[in-house]
Amino acid sequence: MPAIDRVAVIGGGAIGTTLAGDLATRDVDVTLFERESVASGASGRAAGICYDAYTERRDIAIAGRAIERFREFADSFRPVPYVLLAREGDREQASAIESLAERMQGRGVDVDLVDGATLGWEFPALVTDDVERAAVARNAGVLDPESFTETMAERAREAGATVQTGTEATLADPRTVRAGGTSERFDAVVVAAGPSTKQIVAEVGVDLALECYRAQALVTRLDIDVPTVFDATNHYYLRPRGSGILLGDGVDIDVGPDDDHGEADAAFVESGREHLDTALGVEASVERAWSGLCTATPDRDPLVGPVEAGLFVATGWHGHGLMRAPAVAERLATQVLGGDGIPGFEPTRFAGDEQFEPVEGVSLDDS
Numbered sequence: 001m002p003a004i005d006r007v008a009v010i011g012g013g014a015i016g017t018t019l020a021g022d023l024a025t026r027d028v029d030v031t032l033f034e035r036e037s038v039a040s041g042a043s044g045r046a047a048g049i050c051y052d053a054y055t056e057r058r059d060i061a062i063a064g065r066a067i068e069r070f071r072e073f074a075d076s077f078r079p080v081p082y083v084l085l086a087r088e089g090d091r092e093q094a095s096a097i098e099s100l101a102e103r104m105q106g107r108g109v110d111v112d113l114v115d116g117a118t119l120g121w122e123f124p125a126l127v128t129d130d131v132e133r134a135a136v137a138r139n140a141g142v143l144d145p146e147s148f149t150e151t152m153a154e155r156a157r158e159a160g161a162t163v164q165t166g167t168e169a170t171l172a173d174p175r176t177v178r179a180g181g182t183s184e185r186f187d188a189v190v191v192a193a194g195p196s197t198k199q200i201v202a203e204v205g206v207d208l209a210l211e212c213y214r215a216q217a218l219v220t221r222l223d224i225d226v227p228t229v230f231d232a233t234n235h236y237y238l239r240p241r242g243s244g245i246l247l248g249d250g251v252d253i254d255v256g257p258d259d260d261h262g263e264a265d266a267a268f269v270e271s272g273r274e275h276l277d278t279a280l281g282v283e284a285s286v287e288r289a290w291s292g293l294c295t296a297t298p299d300r301d302p303l304v305g306p307v308e309a310g311l312f313v314a315t316g317w318h319g320h321g322l323m324r325a326p327a328v329a330e331r332l333a334t335q336v337l338g339g340d341g342i343p344g345f346e347p348t349r350f351a352g353d354e355q356f357e358p359v360e361g362v363s364l365d366d367s
């Protein structure tokens with residue numbers, strides 16, 4: 001394999017900025033192209049939840065390594081347990097939680113299976129009298145996704161990378177980037193441009209099995225000590241955020257990469273208020289609400305690796321891209337330089353012309 005001295009990264013989200021830093025610290029000459037500003041895509045809109053509560057060994061290892069790196073790089077990282085719960089009368093989700101927790105325990109994940117009373121004893125601010133079953137994953141936390149991404153961009157710059165914001169990039173061929181009125185050839189190009197990745201690589205004849213969906217979140221001012229919670233019965237999640245609570249849900253499947261306007265729907269905000277009542281027994285006023293785009297693949301695993309000689313992609317996160325970014329970017333940097341990738345994430349496992357309905361990421365299927 002020829003020496004990889006110069007690499008272009010397209011996309012200044014959590015993946016692209018971390019990757020740029022990981023390559024630059026290995027003495028690679030890196031240029032990162034971001035069409036708007038760093039973290040202007042999903043990475044600046046994420047809820048900032050991370051955990052290692054997965055059932056596959058590969059996913060547990062990636063999530064665990066990511067949390068180690070968040071502890072190292074993200075000043076805003078705070079350990080917070082991640083609670084999955086099902087409410088009374090929802091035997092299906094309660095059984096799913098039992099089976100998930102047992103599989104996680106069998107693979108060494110630090111997770112406890114508890115009833116409502118035990119959950120309420122540990123987390124008195126939660127409404128737990130109607131909780132049928134819950135699992136509490138301990139290796140979990142929350143962070144500010146925007147500041148993490150900005151920190152990663154700064155780390156990349158300090159390591160010598162050029163970060164060109166306000167610069168839309170396209171491909172002239174798999175290793176030639178057109179940006180700012182010029183074309184430049186690199187030894188390798190990595191496209192980590194969220195939903196736009198599909199269009200960017202399509203220009204050089206690569207079809208990606210990638211769709212997108214819209215997710216929403218809101219914040220309220222509520223100074224209550226809570227863990228991160230995913231309520232599988234009512235389908236929402238919440239996490240503590242400063243002196244408030246962030247709540248997310250409100251998924252819209254039928255959208256394209258340019259369809260999101262960034263504003264939350266009134267119906268989502270209304271249902272969010274109801275969920276806060278279910279979860280915490282409080283009425284809260286919403287301070288801010290927003291939306292963003294998540295990426296999806298036919299099998300719900302991401303697309304990370306080469307699609308052509310010298311051309312790589314990293315996308316398809318199903319709402320779990322931030323929590324995996326530090327570990328996936330680290331592994332991808334190794335792969336770009338000629339090492340091994342992540343088995344099972346190869347983008348070429350699909351032909352690229354698959355028709356599929358995106359399935360949102362937050363569910364008990366993969367936790």
Ligand SMILES: Cc1cc2nc3c(=O)[nH]c(=O)nc-3n(C[C@H](O)[C@H](O)[C@H](O)COP(=O)(O)OP(=O)(O)OC[C@H]3O[C@@H](n4cnc5c(N)ncnc54)[C@H](O)[C@@H]3O)c2cc1C
Binds near residue numbers: 016215217324
């Ligand atoms: C409401 C919401 C909540 C979420 N919560 C979580 C969570 O709690 N935990 C979690 O792990 N994940 C969460 N996610 C998902 C997470 O945000 C994404 O998986 C992750 O941020 C993807 O990072 P990325 O770097 O791949 O893409 P992005 O952050 O989307 O970055 C791609 C960048 O590429 C740029 N770009 C696009 N086209 C071009 C071009 N032609 N030239 C140059 N630049 C270009 C865009 O401007 C963008 O900045 C959430 C998402 C949403 C919307």
